Amino acid sequence: MDLEVAGNVAIVTGGASGIGLACARGFAQAGCRVGLWDLSTQVVSVAGKITDDFGEKSLGLNVDVSDFTAVQAALEETESKLGPVSHLVHAAAISSGKFGFPFTNLQPADWPRVLNVNVMGMVHVAQAIAPGMTARKNGTMVFIASVAGQMGSQTDPPYSASKAANINFAHCLAKDLACHNVRVNTVNPGMVQTPLNRQVWQAWNDQQPEDKRRSYENWAGEKVRSVVPLGRWQLPSDIADMVVFLSSARTAQVTGQSINVDGGQIIRW
DSSP states (O other), X not given: OOXXXXXXXXXXXXXXXXXXXXXXXXXXXXXXXXXXXXXXXXXXXXXXXXXHHHSSOEEEEEOOTTOHHHHHHHHHHHHHHHOSOOEEEEOOOOOOSSXXXXXXXXXXXXXXXXXXXXXXXXXXXXXXXXXXXXXXXXXXXXXXXXXXXXXXXXXXXXXXXXXXXXHHHHHHHHHHHGGGTEEEEEEEEOSBOSHHHHHHHHHXXXXXXXGGOOOHHHHHHHHHHHHOTTOSOBOHHHHHHHHHHHTSGGGTTOOXXXXXXXXXXXXXX
Protein backbone atom coordinates (compact mmCIF):
# COMPACT_ATOMS: atom_id res chain seq x y z
CA MET A 1 0.00 0.00 0.00
CA ASP A 2 1.42 3.37 -1.03
CA LEU A 3 0.95 5.77 1.88
CA GLU A 4 2.01 8.77 -0.25
CA VAL A 5 4.16 10.32 2.46
CA ALA A 6 7.55 9.80 0.78
CA GLY A 7 9.50 13.02 0.37
CA ASN A 8 7.68 14.77 3.21
CA VAL A 9 9.10 16.06 6.49
CA ALA A 10 7.88 14.73 9.84
CA ILE A 11 8.66 16.01 13.32
CA VAL A 12 8.45 13.55 16.21
CA THR A 13 8.71 14.89 19.74
CA GLY A 14 9.98 12.39 22.26
CA GLY A 15 11.66 10.75 19.27
CA ALA A 16 14.76 9.38 20.95
CA SER A 17 13.11 6.39 22.61
CA GLY A 18 9.97 4.30 23.05
CA ILE A 19 6.90 5.10 20.98
CA GLY A 20 8.42 8.30 19.61
CA LEU A 21 11.44 6.45 18.25
CA ALA A 22 9.22 3.79 16.67
CA CYS A 23 7.22 6.55 14.97
CA ALA A 24 10.36 8.28 13.71
CA ARG A 25 11.61 5.01 12.25
CA GLY A 26 8.21 4.34 10.70
CA PHE A 27 8.20 7.67 8.89
CA ALA A 28 11.79 7.21 7.71
CA GLN A 29 10.97 3.75 6.41
CA ALA A 30 8.05 5.28 4.49
CA GLY A 31 10.45 7.75 2.84
CA CYS A 32 10.17 10.85 5.05
CA ARG A 33 12.88 13.11 6.36
CA VAL A 34 12.48 13.16 10.12
CA GLY A 35 13.22 15.70 12.83
CA LEU A 36 13.54 14.16 16.28
CA TRP A 37 12.99 16.51 19.23
CA ASP A 38 13.87 15.16 22.65
CA LEU A 39 15.49 16.11 25.95
CA SER A 40 17.74 13.05 25.72
CA THR A 41 21.41 13.68 25.03
CA GLN A 42 21.23 10.65 22.71
CA VAL A 43 18.86 12.28 20.24
CA VAL A 44 21.60 13.28 17.79
CA SER A 45 23.08 9.79 17.61
CA VAL A 46 19.59 8.24 17.37
CA ALA A 47 18.82 10.48 14.38
CA GLY A 48 22.11 9.48 12.80
CA LYS A 49 21.23 5.80 13.10
CA ILE A 50 17.86 6.41 11.44
CA THR A 51 19.68 8.06 8.54
CA ASP A 52 22.04 5.09 8.31
CA ASP A 53 19.25 2.54 8.50
CA PHE A 54 16.83 4.05 6.00
CA GLY A 55 18.85 6.47 3.87
CA GLU A 56 16.54 9.38 4.67
CA LYS A 57 18.01 12.53 6.21
CA SER A 58 17.17 12.84 9.89
CA LEU A 59 17.90 15.60 12.37
CA GLY A 60 18.16 15.25 16.14
CA LEU A 61 17.61 18.32 18.32
CA ASN A 62 17.66 18.67 22.08
CA VAL A 63 14.31 20.34 22.84
CA ASP A 64 12.27 20.95 25.98
CA VAL A 65 8.67 21.11 24.77
CA SER A 66 7.60 22.93 27.93
CA ASP A 67 9.64 25.93 26.67
CA PHE A 68 7.78 27.65 23.83
CA THR A 69 10.79 29.68 22.77
CA ALA A 70 12.84 26.48 22.46
CA VAL A 71 10.07 24.86 20.38
CA GLN A 72 9.96 27.83 18.02
CA ALA A 73 13.73 27.76 17.59
CA ALA A 74 13.68 24.00 16.95
CA LEU A 75 11.02 24.39 14.28
CA GLU A 76 13.03 27.08 12.53
CA GLU A 77 16.16 24.92 12.54
CA THR A 78 14.28 21.82 11.44
CA GLU A 79 12.65 23.52 8.49
CA SER A 80 15.88 25.22 7.45
CA LYS A 81 17.66 21.84 7.30
CA LEU A 82 14.89 19.45 6.25
CA GLY A 83 12.16 21.58 4.65
CA PRO A 84 8.56 22.50 5.50
CA VAL A 85 6.90 20.21 8.00
CA SER A 86 4.00 18.11 6.71
CA HIS A 87 3.54 15.76 9.68
CA LEU A 88 3.72 16.20 13.43
CA VAL A 89 3.75 13.39 15.98
CA HIS A 90 3.75 14.58 19.57
CA ALA A 91 4.90 11.74 21.81
CA ALA A 92 6.90 13.65 24.44
CA ALA A 93 5.43 13.07 27.91
CA ILE A 94 6.36 12.39 31.51
CA SER A 95 4.71 10.78 34.52
CA SER A 96 4.71 12.01 38.10
CA GLY A 97 7.07 9.16 38.99
CA LYS A 98 4.85 8.27 41.94
CA PHE A 99 2.11 5.71 42.56
CA GLY A 100 -1.06 7.77 42.80
CA PHE A 101 -3.63 5.43 44.31
CA PRO A 102 -5.24 6.90 46.25
CA PHE A 103 -4.67 10.36 44.78
CA THR A 104 -3.71 11.65 48.23
CA ASN A 105 -0.47 9.68 47.88
CA LEU A 106 0.55 12.66 45.74
CA GLN A 107 0.84 16.25 46.80
CA PRO A 108 -0.37 19.24 44.76
CA ALA A 109 3.31 20.00 44.10
CA ASP A 110 3.54 16.73 42.11
CA TRP A 111 1.17 18.04 39.43
CA PRO A 112 2.61 21.18 37.73
CA ARG A 113 5.61 19.61 35.98
CA VAL A 114 3.47 16.82 34.49
CA LEU A 115 0.85 19.28 33.25
CA ASN A 116 3.48 21.68 31.96
CA VAL A 117 5.18 19.02 29.85
CA ASN A 118 2.19 16.93 28.83
CA VAL A 119 -0.43 19.64 28.30
CA MET A 120 1.49 22.86 27.66
CA GLY A 121 4.04 20.91 25.61
CA MET A 122 1.20 19.93 23.29
CA VAL A 123 0.00 23.53 23.17
CA HIS A 124 3.49 24.76 22.33
CA VAL A 125 4.14 22.37 19.43
CA ALA A 126 0.66 22.95 17.98
CA GLN A 127 0.99 26.73 18.32
CA ALA A 128 4.38 26.68 16.58
CA ILE A 129 3.60 24.26 13.77
CA ALA A 130 -0.02 25.03 12.86
CA PRO A 131 0.63 28.39 11.12
CA GLY A 132 2.92 26.84 8.51
CA MET A 133 0.53 23.98 7.82
CA THR A 134 -2.46 26.30 7.50
CA ALA A 135 -0.55 28.59 5.15
CA ARG A 136 0.30 25.59 2.94
CA LYS A 137 -3.23 24.19 3.30
CA ASN A 138 -1.84 20.78 4.12
CA GLY A 139 -0.61 18.80 7.11
CA THR A 140 -1.33 16.20 9.76
CA MET A 141 -0.92 16.11 13.51
CA VAL A 142 -1.10 12.98 15.63
CA PHE A 143 -0.95 13.28 19.40
CA ILE A 144 -0.01 10.30 21.54
CA ALA A 145 -2.43 10.21 24.47
CA SER A 146 -3.36 7.07 26.44
CA VAL A 147 -6.29 4.90 27.45
CA ALA A 148 -5.54 6.35 30.91
CA GLY A 149 -7.01 9.60 29.62
CA GLN A 150 -10.26 7.85 28.76
CA MET A 151 -10.87 5.75 31.84
CA GLY A 152 -9.39 7.88 34.62
CA SER A 153 -6.55 5.58 35.59
CA GLN A 154 -5.83 5.84 39.31
CA THR A 155 -2.24 4.76 38.90
CA ASP A 156 -0.97 8.28 38.17
CA PRO A 157 -3.71 10.95 38.33
CA PRO A 158 -1.61 13.83 36.94
CA TYR A 159 -0.60 11.73 33.94
CA SER A 160 -4.16 10.47 33.44
CA ALA A 161 -5.60 13.98 33.61
CA SER A 162 -3.00 15.29 31.17
CA LYS A 163 -3.83 12.57 28.65
CA ALA A 164 -7.54 13.42 28.88
CA ALA A 165 -6.55 17.02 28.12
CA ASN A 166 -4.54 15.83 25.10
CA ILE A 167 -7.59 14.05 23.67
CA ASN A 168 -9.86 17.03 24.26
CA PHE A 169 -7.48 19.65 22.87
CA ALA A 170 -6.85 17.50 19.79
CA HIS A 171 -10.59 17.61 19.13
CA CYS A 172 -10.47 21.41 19.39
CA LEU A 173 -7.55 21.54 16.98
CA ALA A 174 -9.28 19.23 14.51
CA LYS A 175 -12.30 21.56 14.41
CA ASP A 176 -10.17 24.69 14.06
CA LEU A 177 -7.85 23.35 11.37
CA ALA A 178 -10.16 21.29 9.17
CA CYS A 179 -10.95 24.26 6.94
CA HIS A 180 -7.22 24.51 6.20
CA ASN A 181 -6.96 20.82 5.19
CA VAL A 182 -4.95 20.04 8.33
CA ARG A 183 -6.03 16.80 9.98
CA VAL A 184 -5.63 16.13 13.70
CA ASN A 185 -6.06 12.79 15.45
CA THR A 186 -5.11 11.11 18.71
CA VAL A 187 -3.71 7.62 19.23
CA ASN A 188 -4.21 6.02 22.63
CA PRO A 189 -1.78 3.25 23.53
CA GLY A 190 -2.70 0.73 26.20
CA MET A 191 0.00 -1.43 27.77
CA VAL A 192 3.35 -0.73 26.12
CA GLN A 193 6.73 -1.62 27.57
CA THR A 194 8.40 1.77 27.62
CA PRO A 195 10.56 3.62 30.18
CA LEU A 196 7.37 5.44 31.25
CA ASN A 197 5.55 2.17 31.93
CA ARG A 198 8.50 0.90 33.93
CA GLN A 199 8.35 4.03 36.09
CA VAL A 200 4.78 3.11 37.05
CA TRP A 201 5.92 -0.31 38.23
CA GLN A 202 8.86 1.19 40.12
CA ALA A 203 6.63 3.67 41.94
CA TRP A 204 4.24 0.84 42.90
CA ASN A 205 7.01 -1.56 43.89
CA ASP A 206 8.78 0.96 46.09
CA GLN A 207 5.66 1.23 48.27
CA GLN A 208 5.29 -2.50 48.86
CA PRO A 209 6.52 -4.44 51.90
CA GLU A 210 9.64 -6.45 51.14
CA ASP A 211 7.73 -9.75 50.89
CA LYS A 212 5.26 -8.35 48.33
CA ARG A 213 7.70 -6.74 45.93
CA ARG A 214 7.85 -8.26 42.46
CA SER A 215 10.02 -8.02 39.39
CA TYR A 216 8.86 -5.75 36.59
CA GLU A 217 8.43 -8.72 34.27
CA ASN A 218 6.26 -10.62 36.79
CA TRP A 219 4.12 -7.60 37.72
CA ALA A 220 3.63 -6.39 34.18
CA GLY A 221 2.96 -9.83 32.72
CA GLU A 222 0.14 -10.46 35.19
CA LYS A 223 -1.32 -7.02 34.59
CA VAL A 224 -1.38 -7.47 30.83
CA ARG A 225 -3.09 -10.83 31.10
CA SER A 226 -5.72 -9.42 33.47
CA VAL A 227 -6.65 -6.19 31.66
CA VAL A 228 -5.91 -6.76 27.95
CA PRO A 229 -8.35 -9.06 26.12
CA LEU A 230 -5.75 -9.99 23.49
CA GLY A 231 -3.49 -10.93 26.39
CA ARG A 232 -0.26 -9.40 25.16
CA TRP A 233 1.74 -6.21 25.24
CA GLN A 234 1.36 -3.63 22.53
CA LEU A 235 4.70 -2.87 20.93
CA PRO A 236 5.94 0.64 20.12
CA SER A 237 5.85 -0.44 16.48
CA ASP A 238 2.13 -1.22 16.82
CA ILE A 239 1.52 2.39 17.82
CA ALA A 240 3.81 3.68 15.08
CA ASP A 241 1.96 1.71 12.39
CA MET A 242 -1.28 3.47 13.32
CA VAL A 243 0.40 6.88 13.55
CA VAL A 244 1.99 6.68 10.10
CA PHE A 245 -1.26 5.35 8.63
CA LEU A 246 -3.25 8.27 10.13
CA SER A 247 -0.69 10.66 8.65
CA SER A 248 -0.99 9.18 5.18
CA ALA A 249 -3.12 9.84 2.12
CA ARG A 250 -5.00 6.63 2.90
CA THR A 251 -6.80 8.43 5.74
CA ALA A 252 -7.52 11.70 3.94
CA GLN A 253 -11.05 11.80 5.39
CA VAL A 254 -10.07 10.99 8.98
CA THR A 255 -9.79 13.83 11.47
CA GLY A 256 -10.90 14.53 15.02
CA GLN A 257 -10.66 10.84 15.93
CA SER A 258 -9.30 9.22 19.08
CA ILE A 259 -8.13 5.75 18.16
CA ASN A 260 -7.08 3.09 20.65
CA VAL A 261 -4.23 0.69 20.03
CA ASP A 262 -4.72 -1.21 23.26
CA GLY A 263 -5.39 -4.88 22.59
CA GLY A 264 -9.02 -4.27 23.54
CA GLN A 265 -8.23 -2.93 27.04
CA ILE A 266 -10.82 -0.16 26.91
CA ILE A 267 -13.69 -2.58 26.23
CA ARG A 268 -12.94 -4.29 29.53
CA TRP A 269 -13.08 -1.04 31.47
